[in-house]
Amino acid sequence: MKHEKMKMGMVSHCILGLSLLILVGAVFYLTGDFLGFLDLQKQLKNACNDAGNDAPVSYDEEARPSLSRRCNLFEGRWVFDNQTVRLYEERNCSFMLPEFACERYGRKDFKYRNWRWQPHHCDLPRFNGTALFEKIRGKKVVFVGDSLNRNQWTSMLCLMESAVGLASPRRVVRDENMHTFESIEYNATIALYWSPFLVESNCDDPIIHRVKDRVVRLMGIEKHARHWNDADILVFNSYLWWTDPMTIAWGTSLGSSDTRNKTVDKMSTRLYEMVLDVWSDWLEININRTKTKMFFMSPSPFHL
Numbered sequence: 001m002k003h004e005k006m007k008m009g010m011v012s013h014c015i016l017g018l019s020l021l022i023l024v025g026a027v028f029y030l031t032g033d034f035l036g037f038l039d040l041q042k043q044l045k046n047a048c049n050d051a052g053n054d055a056p057v058s059y060d061e062e063a064r065p066s067l068s069r070r071c072n073l074f075e076g077r078w079v080f081d082n083q084t085v086r087l088y089e090e091r092n093c094s095f096m097l098p099e100f101a102c103e104r105y106g107r108k109d110f111k112y113r114n115w116r117w118q119p120h121h122c123d124l125p126r127f128n129g130t131a132l133f134e135k136i137r138g139k140k141v142v143f144v145g146d147s148l149n150r151n152q153w154t155s156m157l158c159l160m161e162s163a164v165g166l167a168s169p170r171r172v173v174r175d176e177n178m179h180t181f182e183s184i185e186y187n188a189t190i191a192l193y194w195s196p197f198l199v200e201s202n203c204d205d206p207i208i209h210r211v212k213d214r215v216v217r218l219m220g221i222e223k224h225a226r227h228w229n230d231a232d233i234l235v236f237n238s239y240l241w242w243t244d245p246m247t248i249a250w251g252t253s254l255g256s257s258d259t260r261n262k263t264v265d266k267m268s269t270r271l272y273e274m275v276l277d278v279w280s281d282w283l284e285i286n287i288n289r290t291k292t293k294m295f296f297m298s299p300s301p302f303h304l
Helices: 013-024 034-049 129-135 147-164 269-286
Strands: 076-080 115-119 140-145 170-175 178-183 188-194 215-217 233-236 246-250 260-264 293-296
Touching: 129 147, 140 147, 147 178, 147 188, 147 233
Parallel strands: 140 188, 140 233, 215 246, 233 293
Antiparallel strands: 076 115, 170 178, 178 188, 246 260
16 A cells, blocks of 8 residues: 555644644545645635734535535635634643643643634635534544654643533553543544654654654654554544654664664655555554545654
């Protein structure tokens, strides 16, 4: 499976509130329309730079309620909407990480939370957390990657928690690289698996991963991948960590006697392509595509 295209969306650290676009919209397959992705990112950047425009916009949820095949979600614009009630508030989300708790730590400008994507010929339906829980009842959703996917996992849980309330029975478990939320009522699991390179590296600790001298075992997929094969929905990302100098290890494990190392001073698109080949080949052999849906999230310039 040479990077089978499964559409997933783009996201911005500076606009965490807009992650609804990722969770609701269709996005890019593994080798999808990257130019279209860049165009969306450009429009988002322009919208953020224009955040001083407070003019309200109307939002008629009943005007065009359906998303038909004729509606192109990638053609639209960013609009400033200060009338629609937000789906959740930062202070009410028990999953909000301190480094993204802008309100808690004194940020005064919150206009960035009012931007939303408006397709030209239809409306995105308002997010319904209860309906999504029903969709994933008895299923397991796993986000795999770095802090970009961690943001998606956090934002999704904030949205879901707002829908069902804090009193809804749950179980939250952290086990090495896997951080898992389980809804008892819906028998649904939403998990985050920390693996910034997708393959084995010395940056695999989900807490202490800011390692100066990075070492990546390019062919070492099994250490992480064995934790993915029971998922019903897999959402992957990996890009930013490949842009720094690193040592590539060839061998059976990091530090083994048969390991051969090669130092790379700048990002190599060939190495990135090779690891995606290793990753996609593992999925082709080990994942049942009639059961599991897989997505790869494109990189976000705002994450750099």
